[in-house]
Amino acid sequence: MDFTFEEQQVAFRDAVRKFLMVEAAPEMLREIWETESGRSKDLRAKLADQGLTALSVPEEFGGIGLGDLDWVLINQELGYYAIPDSLSDTAYLGAWLLTRLSGDAALKKAWLPRIASGKARIAIGHPVNPFVSDAQLADLLLLWHDDEVHAVSREQVKLSFNPSIEMSRRLYKVDWTPAEATRICPARAGRELWEGVLNRAALACAAQLLGLAQRMLDLGIDHAAQRKQFGKPIGSFQAVKHQLADVAVKIEFAKPVVFRAAQSLATGNPDAAVHVSHAKLAAGEAAWLSARKSMQAHGAMGYTWEADLQMFMKRAWALDAAWGDRAFHKTRVAQFLFGAGAALGPGETFT
Amino acid sequence: MRLDYTERQQRFRQEVRQWLEQNVPKQPLQSFDTAEGFAEHREWERKLYSGRWSAVTWPKEVGGRGCDLIEWLIFEEEYWRAGAPLRVNQNGVFLLAPTLMEYGTEDQKQRFLSRMASGEDVWAQGWSEPGAGSDMAAIRSKAVRQSGPDGDYYVINGQKTWSTRAVWADWLFGLFRTDPESVRHHGLTFILLPLNLPGITIRPVRQLNGQTGFAEIFFDDVKVPASNRLADEGAGWQVAMATAGFERGLMLRSPGRFQQTAKALVELYLRHQAKADADPSVRDAVLQSWMGAEAYTLATYRTACRLAKGGQIGAEASTNKIFWSELDLLMHETAMRILGARAELMPHAPDAGDIGHWLDGFLFAQAGPIYAGTNEIQRNIIAERMLGLPRS
Incomplete structure (x- = not known):
């Protein structure tokens, strides 16, 4: 039993954190928001320099060959800094799916090295999401069709843009026609692959939501410590303190749930899907509470475009329902909990 | 990260389970807040001590087993799973003893620890x-x-x-x-x-x-x-704060207690599902209860592993106290809602059947946000020491 991360994992996370602190200041995020694509080539190149695009690409394809536990820490940071990039879709989910395709060596050779070097963007379409993020920039779209996996180029799809309140990603409705030529995995094998993608995507959202929750709490604390009313910082009043303390409690008890879900995916735990859904619910609730309470601590400033809070708040609102909304994830937990043969009670958590 | 038990830990669990199966009283003891019940519970402490199970984390020389925190968690899980009696000497064994071991003189440790472990001194x-x-x-x-x-x-x-x-x-x-x-x-x-x-x-x-x-x-x-x-x-203040830290931090409420309640709540819900689902919020509360107990378990194991690697419990101990006390309320309120008009029956009422423990638990849960430092005080501690907000 060792519920801690390896020193190298923490050291890598710390390095990424330092990098993002410098390279992804809120002013820069605002500039990227205002661009048409919502993406910055420059930021993507820097993320690649940090090794982030290569993180889980196998070494034989020019990657670093790491996995779910490494990503859960990195995704927390991507959340904390609200990074406007489809990094996780491409380098975590896309790389995971392509790596596990059996028998299509050419496709792996074509795409995995490009993912690792940061030269390719992958968009992923799954029926749990009505829209595909960043489809307009994708060099390759990996799309679900009756549990089959299809690889489709941007030229083969028709995109319609659906503006979202959350501006750090762009949502598209994708119209396309599945064909024999686009199918890269049949339904029988595809079902398991899509389940793996969905779980990793939901976990990535959960980890980002944790990071977002922490960032919004930090912004709330900063504001409450600076802003004075009645001759005192408002953060000295218990009515304000207690609301922020409640957020800290939520975050503190969501963290181990998210980390355990990552470990379950990494080790192929048969209950991994339940653990992921629990993680997504816990992190989503923490992030929404943090948004609500941080906004309250900000007062009217929290309702402005000017305050940075909005960038994190809007992302938290959106990610909560991405890759399975609460109903979806509660249903998965309920199926386990109320189903026959669930091992519950003391001593069953790790068995 | 490794989230499984070593063979040694599994053997330890089996040993605890076996001993408890053979020794836990078949009939529940009377409440330790009655004279007879207190005597029964003291007798149970003596029995635990005779098997060297009354203070497993203590050093062997003073009647313990020198267990680490993971073994302690395993012991507690088995203890709650077995439905063993509440610990009448919890104040001593879990709260005073760690302080005594840290601050006491050799003479004091000799005088107090083994008599505490055996239930001679409650x-x-x-x-x-x-x-x-x-x-x-x-x-x-x-x-x-x-x-x-x-x-x-x-x-x-x-x-x-x-x-x-x-x-x-x-x-x-x-x-x-x-x-x-x-x-x-x-x-x-x-x-x-x-x-x-x-x-x-x-x-x-x-x-x-x-x-x-x-x-x-x-x-x-x-x-x-x-x-x-x-x-x-x-x-005294510094010494008391060390005691309070243990109390809030880890040892006062081990996860086994809440896992057991969550399991019982799921079973209660499933037995009464047709009626319970007429209020759609009940099902969600049951889900939240189980997820809460699971989160508390995970968080406690994580803390135990961090402490084993030289970490410290700081103000986050206060987050624990808020979390488990609110979870305990949620679980018991949900059970009362499922039981509906029968929930108010005293445990000895002729038609109460086996539901009386929910009322006992519900009443006790009311005290959770108050004892061991009210949750308002815990929120102040979190805000000031963990979040760095200015003092009032």
Whole structure:
């Protein structure tokens, strides 16, 4: 039993954190928001320099060959800094799916090295999401069709843009026609692959939501410590303190749930899907509470475009329902909990 | 990261399980807040001690097994799984003992630890006073040091209240003001004293359930040898905070308790599902309850692993206390809602069947956000020490 991360994992996370602190200041995020694509080539190149695009690409394809536990820490940071990039879709989910395709060596050779070097963007379409993020920039779209996996180029799809309140990603409705030529995995094998993608995507959202929750709490604390009313910082009043303390409690008890879900995916735990859904619910609730309470601590400033809070708040609102909304994830937990043969009670958590 | 048990840990679990299967009383004991029940629970402590199970984390020399925190969690899980009796000496074994081991003299450890582990001495707490509840630094009970032919002693005058287990306990640990000129948390001293000394009057206080789980204690020129002082004179606040840290942090409420309740709640819900689902929020509350118990378990294991690697419990101990006390309320409120109009039945009511423990648990859960430092105080601690917000 060792519920801690390896020193190298923490050291890598710390390095990424330092990098993002410098390279992804809120002013820069605002500039990227205002661009048409919502993406910055420059930021993507820097993320690649940090090794982030290569993180889980196998070494034989020019990657670093790491996995779910490494990503859960990195995704927390991507959340904390609200990074406007489809990094996780491409380098975590896309790389995971392509790596596990059996028998299509050419496709792996074509795409995995490009993912690792940061030269390719992958968009992923799954029926749990009505829209595909960043489809307009994708060099390759990996799309679900009756549990089959299809690889489709941007030229083969028709995109319609659906503006979202959350501006750090762009949502598209994708119209396309599945064909024999686009199918890269049949339904029988595809079902398991899509389940793996969905779980990793939901976990990535959960980890980002944790990071977002922490960032919004930090912004709330900063504001409450600076802003004075009645001759005192408002953060000295218990009515304000207690609301922020409640957020800290939520975050503190969501963290181990998210980390355990990552470990379950990494080790192929048969209950991994339940653990992921629990993680997504816990992190989503923490992030929404943090948004609500941080906004309250900000007062009217929290309702402005000017305050940075909005960038994190809007992302938290959106990610909560991405890759399975609460109903979806509660249903998965309920199926386990109320189903026959669930091992519950003391001593069953790790068995 | 590895989230599985070693073979040794699995063997340990089996050993605990086997012993408990053979020894846990088949009939539940009477409440330890009655005279007979208290005696039964003391007898159970003696039995635990005879199997060396009463204080598994203590060193072997003083009756423990030298278990690490993971083994402690395993023991607790099995203990709750087996439905074993509540620990009448929890104040001593889990709260005072770690403090005693850290601050006590060799002589004090010899005198107190094994008698505590065997249930010969059952301990009560003496923190709160009529004017010092959440504001513990307002303690006024005085201990004045004097010299006598047999050495120094303290003369204690004042009053303690809400003193858990004090009606039938043997010993008390608590804070007293030794420096009459001092204010707030200065000049307080941690003192251990037997409750049968001349000058002590114990007045039982009836609790919500009608039983006397705590008491008021009056001190009228009570003489206590100075050798019963824990750590230095005037260092009481610091020593007490160490106790409070353990209490909130890890040992007061182990996850096994909540996992057991969550499991029972799921079973209760499934038995009454047709009726319970008429209120759609019940199903969600059951889900939230199980997820909460699971999160608490995960968080506790994570803390235990971090401590094993040299980490410390700081203000996040306060997040624990808020989390489990609110979880306990949620679970018992949900059970009461499922039971509907039968929920109010006293456990001994002829038609109560086996549901009475939910009412007991529901009543006890009401106290959770209040004892061991109210949740408001915990929120202040989190805000000021964890989040760095300015003091009020």
